Amino acid sequence: MDTRTHDDTSDHAVVTRDTLTLRLTVNGKPRQYAIEPWVTLLDLLREHEHLTGTKKGCDHGQCGACTVLVDGKRINSCLALAICKDGAQVTTIEGLAVCDRLHPLQQAFMDHDALQCGYCTPGQICSAQGLINEGHARTRDEVRESMSGNLCRCGCYTNITDAIMEVLEQEGAR
């Protein structure tokens, strides 16, 4: 079993069954890990980084609770092997607030009571930021469809949509 690791993972194939070097920028901070390739990005964040804001709701890409932004795009972190994201910028819920000021989505979610138990909330908010970044959804129907990858068993959907529409309108007005 070949256990070589290469520090510069960008040019060479890395061939190993043990830990690999992974470099990520997590919420603006450069991080380096030695992890096995079978660790998901979700488990890396929760168990290795202790950033438990990102939630595990199903672990199979069927609920969206694990949504984070990777290079600005929303994905399900439970189906991403962390090692595949080498070099990427990862933004989690913990990285959205700036200097203790709540992100507009966080404030809107609170104002519209777009949360109850709070477990799907980080995923909803990261997904909403991803939606805004994508720049496609504008109407209420478009937002509802575009947020359908985030389940909420507490049933906050109408409030979630209200919150996102408010932020979209704010952004549009800017």
Added chain:
Amino acid sequence: MAISSGTGVRIGDPVNRVDGVAKVTGRARYAAEHPAPDLLYGWVVSSAIAKGRIVAIHDHAAREVPRVVEVITHLNRPDTPQSDSCYKDDVAPPGRPFRPLYDERILFNMQPVALVVGETLEAARYGASLVEVEYAAEAHNTDFRTALDERFVPREKRPMFEQPQNRGDARSAYARASRKLSAEYHLPIHFHNPMEMHASTVVWEGGGKITVYDKSQGSQNVQRYLAHAFGLALEDVRVMNQYVGGAFGSGLRPQYQTYLATLAAKKLARSVRVVLTRQQMFSHVHRPEAVQSVALATDETGRLQAIVNDATTSTSRFEDNMETVCDWGLMNYACPNAAAESTIARIDTYTSGDMRAPGAATGMTLFEMAIDEMAYEAGIDPLQFRLTNYSDKNAMEDSPFTSKALRAAYLQGAAAFGWRKRTAEPRSMREGRELVGWGVATGMWEALYQKMPARVKLLPGGEIEVSAATSDIGTGTYTVMAQVAADTLGLPLEKITVRLGDSDLPKSPVEGGSRTAASIGAAVQAACQQVAEKLRAAKGRIEKPIEVEVTPSGDLAGKDKSRATHSAVFAEVRVDEELGVVRITRIVSAVAAGRIINPKTARSQILGGIVMGVGMALHEEGLIDHGLGRFMNHNFAEYHVPVNADIYDIDVIFVDEPDSEVTPLGVKGVGEIGIVGTAAAILNAIYHATGKRVRSLPATLDKLL
């Protein structure tokens, strides 16, 4: 320092949730998120058969996995008690509670048969996939329809089961009547599926003490359960559930991961975390399957003459779970003759349990579908039918309510919905390629009150700490407690800290049944009043904290009266006439629930119940392969809960319903009323749109082709 009124928040203000910041920033920690030194991870291995015995377990390969520390099975588990009473929690129904990993017997499919413990989640997960179990299968039955043949009335019933009370002679009155209807309705098994999977982190504190972070609706119930099951002193077990990712009843009883994590911690003298997979969330508690037979009869003017409302719900072979299913129909309508029989039938699953509005979400919903059919049979508008047969009092117990503003709810809801414009004939309303249907149904739920303590501590700097062992499962308990304190003491919310979800705090029962706001609210108010008195006595100046723990005393006024919340739910559906696709485009729910502490969070509770009602009506169903005795759609991809695109406009109206008797604060609780009757309003609307009566939920498109 003075406590002035008018500066703070009042009861009735729609303030933002006080735990909102913790939740939107991701700082709130749920059961699987509390760190512990040297933490081990346990991964559950689940049975592949529904009934029989484990013949052998081959765990050699699992043990060989690097960083796997142990494989625990019934063969090597620590000694655990022999008596059933040690495994019974406060909410357990009569019977023999399940003992995880106790012996070789398999009682239900996906029963836990081993726990693989590893230094990392990945090691435990991989090890679990390598455990091979040999079974000797026995004949099983998961088919409720055949189980019905052996339905029975259990001798020992759950304490909270309310026996239906018959009146008059319903069966004769039915036989005599000119207009009648008899039909059978069916509800499949539903799973709670809160977004947070069941999880426990057991922290091995040393000295025989453990702290358990659990996904639970009652930390003290779990504390007692673990103490009894593992022979620990109560003071050596601390259970914390400060943030719970939804529960809807699935956290009333400890689930098996709590037991397994504690078992492993005890065996290994280390901290252990066990998180169930989403698939395993289909291996335990669920809303029971139900068949309800309803016979109704009216006279020529549409007045009800007979109600027969029999229901059978499912339970396991080892415990007798039972719900109050039949009473709602008997309580809600004026009718001289009514009879009901509530029975249960056994299938080889885990024991069914309470899921949001247990009994009523089933029994009132299915009954309201029958009422709709009867209205049509009698040629009367369904809303008018309900008004014609309205009962001001509890028709089953013949007792007045402390308040019942259901009539106002019907009228206000109808006005907001535009019910007046409805044309009665099915298939008479359409737009484009869609048939439009408007349906109505009644909701009812009990408004209970339980005396419980709250502790309030006033610090010299003017800050307040309010504590109780109760829970907030998304229901807004944190905010309710803070808001009542703010109102009573005239303080801003920023000065108030709420502590809950900790078995060390003042004694609370499990959070369920929509009683918490009323009960803990009253306790917080009483405790704050005492603090205010002490502060006045000290002339507004204190050097040391004032701390009181108060349980409201005295009886409720109108003790013998009935106490309930009511709602009138209106739904508009649009059904594609060719393809059977249903869109629920408008719902109006007018709720009479007494005094509303926080209209913002209360509205969310109703919205949540309504969305679950949508799931009941159109989507949710545990699909069982009866040959295997196994739920096949055990994941979020194939067990469908509503998504955002399924939910259109929902309007919630809180009907004015002052009530000085129901509970000390006049509060009734709104956690469950939202789901009751909602699916019926939708199914009734589907009938109005299509002329098709769907009596077996969910109304999937194949039933409408």
Added chain:
Amino acid sequence: MNPFSYARPTGITEAVREGATRHARFLAGGTNLVDLMKENVEQPERLIDINRLPLKKIEDLEGGGLRLGALATNSETAYDPRVARHYPLLSAAILSGASPQLRNAATNGGNLNQRTRCYYFYDRATACNKREPGSGCGALGGVNRIHAILGASDQCIATHPSDMCVALAALDAQVRITGPAGDRVIPLTDYHRLPDDKPWLDNRLRPGELVTAIDLPPEDFSEHYTYLKLRDRLSYAFALVSVAVALRLDGKRISEARIALGGVAHKPWRSPVAESGLAGEQVSREVFANAANALLDGAVGHGDNDFKIELARRAIIRALEQAANGTPQSLFDKRIS
């Protein structure tokens, strides 16, 4: 998920060489493979991360047409202005599948190669000839609501879950493949297999081969198309039945028709008889009904999915109407036009 070795080649030749290793699997977006590995349905010993390969571009082809890189994501493809303008059927199909999060990660090649969502395939405690040849088919005689009504065998009644492939089938896309034996191109309609007596083979990709691109022919059906998807909730669910239609009309006369069905078979389902039957005909419900009957010729239900036959019949007719009227199904307005 079993431990595995991990390689990250940067060149295609290197990737193909790696792919020839026994028990190796190519990993792109991972939205299907990682899911299956967590269920221990797929247990590769080696994962070859191909995300650095130069296969991401969407390029104009000389003479018209578009080459979709195998590693372009589903989202990038659906929103590419050229795809949206000339192949809106493809955009609509992609955007009706999965969720934005999944589409942002999933690649075109991965979408082709995704495996069935049959409950029994996914559940190692049950019998599945696709997962374990010879073990039986749990869906036959079990729960089969989401299963095939066409082209199945007595060994397997699974369906292919992709929406994108249904549109690609209707558009006569070509799949470009490279491998140890060199390059080849096969029609998308030949790419996926029927289960017959080898249900473990989903498609015609040979060991070590890699999809490099999907070519769309120049034919533009952007005026008369629709992707109609019927499912058990309004979003984020697999198709019970879906219909991709692309028509070329000359006034009210159909000059060319393409119809492909999803959710009903082990591959997107087309019928040359149905399509040639439509060519030259005037648009009418009767003509559409004939096409539906031809498409559903031989359809058989297995109990829970019997309804799919009638549902498909009606869906085909409705989809043809939508396409003929120039009112394709909207993704956001869930009224069926």
